[in-house]
Amino acid sequence: MKVNAKSYPHPVLGNEDDLDGSFSVDFRYELGRKEILLLPAFSIKSPAIEELIRKNRASFLAEVECRSTFFRTCFSTRKPLERFSIPAARVRERVTVGFYVCADEDVKGYRPSGCHPDYEGATFDVEKGDVLAAGGFCSFIAEKEFDPLRPPVSSFMAIREGRHHEGLMEIDYDEEKIAIELSKADWREYAGIRGQKAAEGVLHAAIVFPVLVSAIQHVQNPNSDYEGKNWFGRLQTILETKGLRERDPLEAAQKILENPVARALSGFSALLEPGSEHEDS
């Protein structure tokens, strides 16, 4: 899970190397028609924080946010395994879940062992609500037909007819889906071969692949202008789910499209075989 480093007024487990130990969350979710189940499993190794939880002075906290519907809520627990639910109608598209351990009351003279040397000798007065451990965050798409494990590229990208009669293809990242616009002449050719199995790899390699590489570069850019777009959230979720978030865009795009070059070459072979013009017709 991704953790954003922050500047806290006290050492926080999981925030860079503030504190020795670990805090991780194994997160699963289940999408239902009426509710979405959130199933976190918390695992923490830090004597000071574990003791605070044991003494009911701190809790695990899951913060759930959906930027499409003004939705933000949180759930607290002291149990390592928990089950929360949110109404399905309250969210759409990308839902982000962040995990923390927070103080349930003021803790005077907090001095966990294993602090970074910068904090040596210091004690801290932690206040109710303060973050003691950050477990990172993850996201999922709150849509039943969208399965990030088998993502159709069409869920975030569309090919359509452009305005120009001839010329280069154009990309528009400003819409809900990335729009690939082909010239009218190219569109006619494309319309004639799309849907044919042998042509799928060729089309992926020639049209979708370069656009996907560029889209991944946008997603990996921390200051991207497109962060609020639906395609951005979906692609980000796919990258996270497949463990490709930090990978080179060229490699990540090939993995998402399941080796488009090999599929294009085998598509060419099939198309060039005698009698293959009748395939899929």
Place this chain on the structure above:
Amino acid sequence: MRTAERRCQKIFRRAAIARLRSELRDGRALKGYFEETFRIKPKEVMLSTIELRGKMPKLKAPKRDPVSADLENAIALHSYYSGLDETQASDPRLWAYLSHVEFRKYALVRWGLSGSFKVLQGEAEKIKAINQIIDHWFVSGNDRDLRRHAIARLWWAAHLTFAPWERDPEFFAGLKRKDPYHYTRVLLATQDIYQQVLERAMGRSNRILISILDYLDQNPDFAASRERIRGFTKELNLLYGTKKLIGLDRGSLSLLIESVASDAAGDGAVTTQGGSEDGRRASSAGRNEGAAVPAAGD
């Protein structure tokens, strides 16, 4: 016996929105955003599952002071579309249809382009005009767009503040009022309150949002100061980065809001962050020197 005819809200199809955006972006459709009439092809519209009852409200847009009608419009719109759930109310197809078709006259006065198409000179002016229309007439899929859309902003302002004691009775039991739109009135009292409170990520939490509005309601002098509101919401947002306000009980959250507001007003040196003197020294002398606290979720 005659049964009432079931009426459903029309919305744009996705392809229609793509076309409208594309034609606006390349400038072809810009002239149309100065005109009250708007042609739609029947095939670009579909019926949604949103059932309509009663007469559609007429949104007011007094030319001299269109902002003054925001509250009245928000209540009228929210009452009419009271059955919308959050998923429906964040659908770009609905809001684009409402701004382009049903409430076009209102959108033109309140969020339209000034002057006429002929006086738009140069590429920069046209791009500015196009961006203004995209901001207020279309929704992409995030709440930033919903805050800015001509019609969506009104519905959401009312929805997020409508009778919080019914939505979250345990937390807001003590705030019960006769008027279910009591906190809508506070939110829309000034443009500054609306922008500063909802533009911050913490405003997505209904508990935080209503608690802030309650403070502003109780402290009208504070709420009247643009600078104080800005300083206060900025400080609260910074604090959110290190303290999960969202997990606090109502009493603790109210006290914290009062402390931060007191700091923002400059009439009290209230400490809002934990840490002994030693701790603070360790922070400032060591690893956190000069580092800004990122706003949560922003």
